[in-house]
Amino acid sequence: MSKGEKFLLTLFFIELFIGGGGRLFSFGPITLRMVLFAIIITIFIIRLLVGKAFIIKNTNTILVYILLLWFGMSFLIGLLNGNKLNLMIGDIKTLSFLLIYFPLCYYISNDRFSVKSIFNLLKATSIIISMMTITITILANTVYLNSLDLYEFINDLSDGDFIFRSSGAVFYKGHYYVLISVVISMFLYFNNKHNRYDILILLLGTISLILSETRGLIISALIGLILCILLNLKSFIVKLNKSLFFIALLVWPLFNFFTPYINFERINLSSLSQDLGVKVRFLIIEEALNKIQNNFFLGSGFGTEITNRPSNIEISFLDILMEQGMIGLVIWLMIFLNIFIMYYKIIKNKLIKLDAYHIALFVSIISTIFLTNTNPFINNPLGMIHILIVMIYYYQTLTDRNIKLSRGDEIIRCN
Template sequence: MIQLINLKFSSILKFIFIPLLYELVVGGSGHYLEIGSLTFRMFLYVLAIFLGVFYFGIKKVLRKDLVIILLSFTVLSLLSIGVGYANNANAIDILEDIKPLIFFYILIFFFSVITNIDDIMQISKIIKNGALFLALSYFSVLTLLFFGIIDFVTFYNKQNAIGEIIFRNDLFFFYKGFLYLCVGYFFFLLSKGSLNQFLALLMLLSVLLTLTRGFILFTLLIALFYYVFINKSIIVKLIFLGSTFISSIIVVPIIIETLGDKSNSDMIRFITFFEVIDRVNPLTFIIGNGFGIGVPSRPIHMEVSFLEIFHKQGFIGVSFWLCLFIYIFNLYFKINNKDYKRIALPFLLSVIFIILQSFTNPYMNNPIGLTMILISLVVFSRLIEFQKNIIK
């Protein structure tokens, strides 16, 4: 009877997890699926947290790592809220800072729903399917815009009102969910079979067409790292290096010309950096200025995640995230089983990509990037448990 109840509850968890993960992968900031003033993602999030807490309640077990991570995160967040209030931060601005970070508690649900190797393989499949959907959708819209089938002005006005898309020019644009084109590239790249390798190239092309410097640079750097230091085939190394060199000569000048002058965007980041530095004193260096406190150029959120964390939560805030990443990397290096290591590698490369990307854009401290970070933590933790069971 108990096994039957557990089986039914497990099915309920999966029933919520699959649409939740698909929405996180393809849904950008979630504004395309709004129900009144709330997004569909928010409803799924609340339900997922409830089910996750209920799962651990009926299991009557507490994971030590989960408790330590969530307790540390909660204490740090409460401290930052208190510091913000002490610095006369507006309650609405404090709430604006808290909203994306609340997603961190989805870790409870991820631990409850990811319980076997099939769950991990399903995650990989969802990421690949979602990335492929994004790439094909992007190519389709670009084609329709190019041939005038979609009126650019109408498209621009509608998308500008929603706020999910940033336009590069009258053809190319950037969608907030395009992070998963890069993530999907790593998953296809590390999958066996000629079809997966072809789709990896398709992903890479779509990344190039986003005309996003950080995406292009960090995707290629991580791919270069993989081929030079991880992949053992000399022929594959030479093919990759040769094609990368040729592509760089042909594609990079085109991208630079299309992007145009990006000095204003870079200047804003430099101004924000110096504004943050000007507000550092011994106390703010340690605990930050608190949630809800920005700088003149960026009163709410900043482009650089680490800079915003340091400004609002100080050294202890940065330390929390560094410790979290060190813990994730440590989990990965504890995976010794060859097959499990292969399964874990695209998750690791994705986490590295998000960390690097967060030096130029805010991903690690919002649901889009947090999803991969937290899922990777759970996946690595579970693979270590499966590995121990094999040894026994």
């Protein structure tokens, strides 16, 4: 791996973690994420052609191949159903990031681009996003009170990646990786593997998630917290006793400071029946279910519209079922099942020295599964690449120790 490739991959991950939906750094219809993706794929293809890397057969790779083939089938079904071509191309463009799996298999390793390097980039960018969104919320409630100037300025820069609440709170698509970072740092903290950056993420990241007033993010973070506590129960009790002074000294004043900026009515689950967004979501679900009944196994194909909504349904599994059918949904579920199986083999094998990141990433996947029922993350580059990183990390953990996964699996070897 050359220094140029390492720089390119670093830039790619920074843009992915901090760039939200990908429009933060764009040049007309072209985004920096698309450019970096195309360059990485091109360089990897060149490596394949000159024989310096090759794709080997394993369960992960087979599942990715199957999913890519089904993407092609869903595109063909969309054509046969007369779906709008521009919407179909939009779906393909988003899901094509699954191809990044192949170069990541080559690059992610201890002697090339380590998972630790990815985690360090994730932590740094999560702190930046948290500070940025907290600052925007404070400005919206102080300097720019009752003014649309700030919203218009920010959305002109980001092409609508920021969603502003009536209270001045802001949700940014990059909050997804803030959630992942908070969950990972949370586990490291309870496992006594944390550093000062993890503490900073837990403080700023949690505040940023709460200020986003996004129920899905907050619930997923709470689920991550519950899992972290259950997996580190003894450590949690000790940490709680030691942290009471810290909580009283810092966390409680911070909570009091930010309380005026939080719309508790919006994140109150008892108010769901009165929420207009929730009512609209149920109408979308009803229409989606009607389409699914007509094309249950094969789906309606890419480019399927719901109430003239060109973007994905906010429930990823429902969106997958509608466009890719039950067959497509089963393939996606098999990917998650494969992650669970690899995780089980890692924790059960005595030859493996269990790393805190193994468990932390598993908790992050569980949080993602819950989150994707309210926000469409797994079938876009943000969630997809997170899943791929976990798949690759788990597989390499097992194969580096010559552990047989299943018949036909081979150890990854790249020249």
